[in-house]
Each structure stands twice: as structure tokens, then as C-alpha cells.
Amino acid sequence: MMKKETFKRLAILLLLVAIQRFAAIAQEIKAEARLDKVSIPLGDQTQLHLSVQFPAKEEVELPVLRDSIGPKVQIVSTRTDTSFSRQDVSIETITQHITITAFEPGTYTIPSYTFRTKSGGFSTRELTLQVLPVQVDTTKGFYDIKQPLAVKYTLWDWLRDNSILILIVLAILLASVYVYKHWKKRPAKEAPPQEEKRIIIPEHEAALQRLEELRNKKLWQQDRVKEYHSELTDIIRDYLEKRYKIKAMELTSDELLTSLRTVDIDNDDRMLLRQILGLADLVKFAKERPLATDNERSMEQAVLFVLHTQKAPLAETKEEKKAMQILKGIEFANPGFFWLLVLIPAVIAWYIWKDKDIQGKLLMSSAKGFVTRSSGRLPGFRHTPLVLRLLAMLCLIIALARPQSSLSWKNTTTEGIDIMIASDISGSMLAEDFKPNRLEAGKDIAIDFIKARPDDRIGLVVFSGESFTQCPLTIDHDVLVNLFASIKNGMIEDGTAIGMGLATAVNRLKDSPAKSKVVILLTDGSNNAGSIPPLTAAQIAKHFNVRVYTVGVGTNGYAPYPVPSPYGGVSYQRMPVQIDEATLSKIAQTTGGKYFRATNNEKLKAIYEQIDQMEKAKIDVTQYRRKTELFWPLAALALLFLLIEFTLRNTLFKGALT
Structure with missing residues (x-):
């Protein structure tokens, strides 16, 4: 009985709470x-x-x-x-x-x-x-609804409204007549269309491209040595045939060398060609089995021969030279004012947007007073003041930039610098602690370094499990940059042969006559391949007076490394960064260089900039310079445009409706 009373009271209490809650919500x-x-x-x-x-x-x-x-x-x-x-x-x-x-x-x-x-x-x-309801005045009479008034639209009105379109059509017609007359006067016998569309590539560029393709085939690495040397000599013979107009493909090696006696080729380059042809003949006819270094040396000699014997660029015409001299002789003291040129398109856009407001509009019950329309060509030139104002702005902006002509003479004496860059292309260089990865970041920053030193001979050695010369020392930096951009992981057996990479770079510099010889060695690991220890290579560099700057590439701790996923795509593993900094420091100390550590793109760029400053050539300059200010004519021309614009706006073009 007690339980029933308790349950009844609880039910009543809950009901009261619900009613109170509902009333509260209803009030809200x-x-x-x-x-x-x-x-x-x-x-x-x-x-x-x-x-x-x-x-x-x-x-x-x-x-x-x-x-x-x-x-x-x-x-x-x-x-x-x-x-x-x-x-x-x-x-x-x-x-x-x-x-x-x-x-x-x-x-x-x-x-x-x-x-x-x-x-x-x-x-x-x-x-x-x-x-x-609407209140109607019933005391007044009713009137008929007036129809819209028709305004006479003449042929002259149509011509004036469509003048721009007419001018475009006339220009197209005149151009068509001009093209048709020249087409009628063409020679009866035309060259084949495919000959007209053929893109002519300079013979040295074509030869270098074919040599790079041959290198990428890796024929001698596949034990196809005879095929490798045959194709190498065919490329050189084809280049000589196009370069010197001799039948190089039909001559023996001795006959070819004899026919080149009357050609202006340096004796060192003749020796390179003789070595290339001699080794190829031994391989093809005497079944010679050259060493791997001999095969690679033939490729390097071929590239060097083409670079040294390429045709000089055509001389500029007198008119081109004169124009270039004028442009070269002009410089601007305040080039920042050229940012004001963005105001010109802004003014044009504002004028077009406001043009609709220039013509007045008036609602009238009758248009009899406006039937006669203005005549003449003047309205078609109503934009002339704007054109004059824009020309004045252009002249003033150029004048504010202070154009100056200068005459100068410079006598310089420099000490040549030869630089070999030895770059690691092992698999660990694909780690993405640099953007996009170590290898690509190193390539991009090194290419900027090369472009900043146009007067130095620079070459490239790449190493992984072994090493080879990607580009010998050259002043042709365009070719070097192209060869640098083409390097990638997997070109040679994987590994890290630091000693072999350094030794190959020193070998390219040992016979250099330059006063300063430098190697920039970039790696992200420790030596685990090759037959030459890194410190032995450092002693060789010291013997030949080669200074070595070593750069350790990699963040501190762990770096994300891409690994192909068995399900497709790429996954990343965190791999420890292990750089043999002790050995790299010892190499730099032995050769009189310096060791650097790069942990990101910005630090690597700063290292190259520091090396660039440390290896500047000594230059003695004797200079005479005379400057002449050229802004006065421009300022006067701007004032003339403004005066003409002011006169026209207040005389011929006065008023909103012309």
C-alpha cells in the first residue's frame, strides 16, 4: 500500500513539472x-x-x-x-x-x-x-494615347555608329588583296611544304643531343661495347660532315684526319678526335676490350670536341649592332617608378566604365526638337583627349624613372677559376626533407650558382655506387645547365662512392692551367662503395692544389623517404639521416676548403652564395664613365601632349554631347 502511494505522488510531481516546463516554453x-x-x-x-x-x-x-x-x-x-x-x-x-x-x-x-x-x-x-481607388478628375475631357515618335535613321547615322567595324572590315580586305597579289607573284616552282616547316637545329646541338641519348642507352654497361663505339663515331662523323662539309661517313679514320688538316681546328681537339677514332677502330676491328673508364672517356672527349669546334654565332648586322648599342647605353636611375604604368590600364578601364555617363539622357513627351542630328566626323574623334592624356602619362612616368645615357671604358684583369661540382645521385637523395627532394633542390640551386658565374669554366661529376663525368669543364653554361637538369637517380648503380666522385672531379682538374681549382662535393651519406677511400681522394686533391668544399645535405634526425606501395602509389618511411660529417670535415680541412651542413633549401642556397663570395676572382678595373640625363625631352613631350589635350577639350570637344 505504501509503494502505491509513493508511485502516485511521484507521477503527480512529474506531471506538474511537465506542465510548468510547457508553460515556460509557451511564454518564451x-x-x-x-x-x-x-x-x-x-x-x-x-x-x-x-x-x-x-x-x-x-x-x-x-x-x-x-x-x-x-x-x-x-x-x-x-x-x-x-x-x-x-x-x-x-x-x-x-x-x-x-x-x-x-x-x-x-x-x-x-x-x-x-x-x-x-x-x-x-x-x-x-x-x-x-x-x-485612384482619384479621377471627371471635369476634364479624355485624350487618345500618343504613339512613340519615330526618329529618322539615315545611312550616315549607320556609318557613324559602325565606323570601327567598317575600318576592321576594310583592313581585312586590304590585307587580303595584298596577300593575294603576293601569292600571284610567287615563283612557279615552290619548295615542298615539309621543307618550309622543318625546324633547323644547329649541328652541334643535334650532336650533343644524340650523344646524351647514347649515354642514356648504357650500351657498354650491357656489354655491347662495339655497338657503343660504332654509334659514337657515327655521331662524330655526321657532325663533321655537316660542320665542315666533308664526306666523313665514307672516309677511314686516317683519311678523315688527313682531310681535316686544312680545317681550322685546335691541335688539342685534333688529338681528342684521334683518340676517339683510334679506340673505336681497335674495338671494331681488333676486338679490343677497353676498360669502363676508357668507354666513358671517349664519351667525354666527344662532348668536349663538339663543344670546342661548334660554329660561332652569326655576326649581327650594322643596324642590329647600332640598336643594341643604343639600348645598352641607356639605364634608369629610378626604375621603381615604372610601377606607375599600372595606372594607364586603370585609367582606360575607368574611362570605358564612365563613358555611358558622358552622353546625356532626357525624357520628353515629344522629340521634335531632336530630329536633326549632329553631322560631321568630329564625334568619331571624341576619344582623342584621352589618348593624348595617356601619352602624357607614359612620357612622365618614363621621365620620372630618369633615363640616362652613359659611355664607359673598362680594363679588367682576372684570374680564371675552374670549378667541378660533384653531386650525389644515390637513392637517399630522394628523401623529401628538402622541397621537392634533396636531388632536385640541389640541382636547382646549383644551376643558379652556375648562371651567376658566367666567366668561369665549370663541369659536373655525378656519383652513386660509381662515378662518371656528366659534363667536362666548359664555358658553355647553357650546355652544362641542360646536362645538369637531366641527371636523376638510377643512372648508375646505387650506393655512395664519395671517394670515387671526388677522385673523378680531381682528375678533370689536375691538368687545368687555372690559378684556382675548386671542387664542390655534395652528399647526404657516408662512403659505402668504390675502390678509392674519401681521405685518399682528398690527399690526391691536395697534391694537385685542388680546394674542396664539402656539403652535407639532410635535416637533423629523421627524414621522410618515398617507398613504392604494393597497392599502387607511394608511401613514406621515416629514415634516420646519417652523414659522415667527420670525413667530410677532414676532406675540407686537408684541401684547404670548408665543410658546410645544409638542413633545408634556404641553408643550401646560402651555402652556395657563401662559396660564390669566397671564390671570387681578383679584378682590377680602370673605368671612365659619363652620364647624360635624358628625361628633359620626355618631360617636354608630356607637356606638349597636355597642352594639345587642354586646347582640344576646351574648343572642338567642349561639352558632353559632340
């Missing part, structure tokens, strides 16, 4: 309706505002509005917005703004609208809208 929810104007003229519009205020956690269903309120009141448009109370952000208000109108006079009732929630429905109050 308010629905309102309001009209901006309760009385409007026939055909005029007013806005009906339906709003509901409720707790933000409640869900409210808005009333559905159709295209009319009853049969007479039409809905023109609706818009809904939401806001929150400033005193209590938990109170939300949704308002529907309804634009309404009516086209019959009378008094209309705006019905009550209901907003529904989980707690029940909440309705607005009814409103009354009064639509007033």
Missing part, C-alpha cells in the same frame, strides 16, 4: 504580424512582416505562403532573415518579409498565420489592409 515563444502601411493606393506595394521569437534549441515550422493572400491581394516577393537577441543569444527570431499589392480597391483581411513547434502552434493576429 511569440508570434507577431505587422504591416508597414495599412492603407495604400491602388497598385502600390507594402510589406507584411511575419516573425516568431523562440528559444534557439526549438525547431520551428514556418507558414507556407502561396502567390496570393486570398483572391485579391497578390504576393510580389518574399524574403526571410534570422537574428538573435542582444540580451540573450539563446533567443532566436525568424522574420518573413512579404511584399504585397492589390489592383482592386477595397478593405482586405490578412489572415492569421501559424508557426508550429514541438510545443504546439503559435498564431499571429489578423490584420486589415485598405486599398484606395
